[in-house]
Amino acid sequence: VSGFARGEFFKYDVTNRVLELSAQNGVTLTYQDSQIEAARVRYKEVDGNRLGQVWATGPGQFQTTVPGKPPQKLISTWQGNLTVEPHGDKQIMSLTGKARVQYGNSGSLDGEEIRLWLLEHQRDVDPRPDSPQDADYSPLYLLAQGNVDVHSPQLSGKTKKLEAWFEAAVTAATNPSSGGLGSTLTNAGGGSSASKRYQFQGDQVQLLFGMPPSGPPHLKDANISGTVRLAEATTAARAPLVLTGQQVLLQRANADNSVVSITGAPAQVAATDFSITAAAIQLDKRTNELLIDGAGTMSLPVDRDLNGNKLSAPQPVDISWQGSMNFDGLTVHFDRDVIAKTRHQQLRTSRLAVRLNQKISFLQRVDRQDIAVAGMDCTGGVTIDSTTIEGERQTAVDRLQIDNLSVDQTTGRIQADGAGWLSSIRESTTDEIGANLEPVDRNQQLVYMRTEFQHGISGNLNEREVVFNEQVRCIYGPVDQWTDELNFNRPEGPQGREILLTCRRLSLRQMGEIRGRRNIELEAV
DSSP, X not given: OOEEEEOSEEEEETTTTEEXXXXXXXXXXXXXXXXXXXXXXXXXXXXXXXXXXXXXXXXXXXXXXXXXXXXXXXXXXXXXXXXXXXXXXXXXEEEEEEEEEEETTTEEEEEEEEEEEEEEEEOOOOSSTTOOXXXXXXXXXXXXXXXXXXXXXXXXXXXXXXXXXXXXXXXXXXXXXXXXXXXXXXXXXXSOGGGOOEEEEEEEEEEEEEEOSSSOOEEEEEEEEEEEEEEEOXXXXXXXXXXXXXXXXXXXXXXXXXXXXXXXXXXXXXXXXEEEEEEEXXXXXXXXXXXXXXXXXXXXXXXXXXXXXXXXXXXXXXXXXXXXXXXXXXXXXXXXXXXXXXXXXXXXXXXXXXXXXXXOOTTSOOOGGGOOEEEEEEEEEEEEEEEEXXXXXXXXXXXXXXXEEEEETTTOEEEEEXXXXXXXXXXXXXXXXXXXXOOSOSSOOEEEXXXXXXXXXXXXXXXXXXXXXXXXXXXXXXXXXXXXXXXXXXXXXXXXXXXXXXXXXXXXXXXXXXXXXXXXXEEEO
16 A cells, blocks of 8 residues: 545545545645645645645645665645645645754754755666655755744754755765855864854855765855854854854865855954954965955954063954955965054054964864964064053053064064164153253153164064164153154254264163163163
């Protein structure tokens, strides 16, 4: 027996081969390995088609078996109506009214309307004449609309509209690119891509699944658009990586050569203490590169200031640029009109390269606490403005301007090329302006120094020593206000406590503290 029907009212049109079944408590219609339970069912046999035509009013449930190793149960429920109709070698199933499709253990889909295209293909012929197993069905295309909620081992979330395509999977060796939905999203942090899980929100979702000969389908590509939020599912102990924008494209999600492309107004990649914002962001796992072609901003924690000095606690640094950004896992390159800001410092340069203490692989999990800035290189002109605050009191203002600057955050070594100048105004002890001289203001003594040079700077920040090279001149003395400056070129020369110095090389060393202030020792050659 290949069919079974149960209900209170039964009608069968022999000529048209149409069966109608209804009951107050619902009916059951079984044909081969497919079954419908509903309030009312109308079924018509179709030659050469196993499922035929089905109309059913809800609430109801339909289930059938999808071949595979092992076979998967396809279960659909609805509150409105179900229709199943043949279309060539395909079967189209439509569900309305709080519809739900459950595909084995591979995931579920809820929506106000779900349409599923099933591909019919012949099974291996069973020589037994009484065998009803003459055809199989596998998913080909799915459309869901209205309050869509999707759950799968790799991707879960909510959207207004979802489309999914299913194609036979090929081996990794013959799958250089799926090419189905354009660019891509990736595993930005480690573990195998196939084991990663993402949670999403977006107005529209397009998915491409690979259907292996055995096992559940796997996500290959995804295109999420319209106010998108895509987050890596993590444990509570670790903050997720979150992507936001107007469109997130994910290609080859199950492979190690996947690429993430995010566009929006703006696009952003963020974690608890880290964020990147730009018009478009691309992450390529194959080349291990994070690319931004255009202006953007980045925020990340640092344990040293922009001069390389150790901070008492990590602080965020905000970096903006107008050209482009490229990160290869070890060095971040920022191009054109680069500005880096901390709480009390600002750096401006044409090009900035920031080196990390270890290379990050986008294929592996990395503990962000182990990552630190190892050094930075500034080229095309550099200006650094620094303000020192102790408690709520401003105690120093410094400014450096030079052609190029390199700072090794690990060793403290600094190297700068070309001509430039350094100015400093700060609170001082009377020892700094002469032990026998009266201070300008006993409440706040300010001392100003400006050093100009022609052939760069060298030194070591850890050892608190800086050397200015070639055609050096320095002016030093007390001032009344934080905005005051001393002039090298006054016709009358230095006045009062001012000191004017010219030399070939000038070394500055910070000495021990006096009343909480470090004195400076000058050595001129």
